[in-house]
């Protein structure tokens with residue numbers, strides 16, 4: 001069902017991969033103008049190019065970077081309708097004290 005977001009402007013944080021990339025791709029295909037933000041400049045730029053979105057490198061933990069995202073979004077599209085604040089770290093990606101990534105897929109209940 002295309003165009004359910006026609007005319008809407010959306011910011012998707014952490015849009016360079018995972019859920020954020022999927023949300024950004026879906027919103028774009030539904031007619032929204034999407035601004036992807038992420039820590040990763042290379043991946044974020046590539047995803048934005050792939051789906052026709054705009055990329056702004058920004059860290060969601062920094063207020064001045066949110067202000068940059070808002071300014072660039074308003075400069076480009078004149079408004080902001082939706083913010084999907086998805087950026088974050090999954091538990092499976094956390095590094096254990098000895099430096100090894102936790103293998104939760106193999107043992108979902110292990111600490």
Ligand SMILES: NC(=O)c1ccc[n+]([C@@H]2O[C@H](COP(=O)([O-])OP(=O)(O)OC[C@H]3O[C@@H](n4cnc5c(N)ncnc54)[C@H](O)[C@@H]3O)[C@@H](O)[C@H]2O)c1
Nearest residue numbers: 014016017018019020038039058059060086087088089090
């Ligand atoms: N995958 C899961 O099972 C799961 C479960 C519950 C909640 N979540 C949450 O969903 C969100 C997305 O998870 P995912 O599995 O797609 O992860 P992912 O690692 O694939 O994607 C997260 C993206 O966020 C970006 N990011 C991380 N910190 C950032 C920061 N400070 N500023 C800007 N960008 C930042 C990363 O660069 C990455 O591109 C996370 O907030 C995560 O905590 C995930």
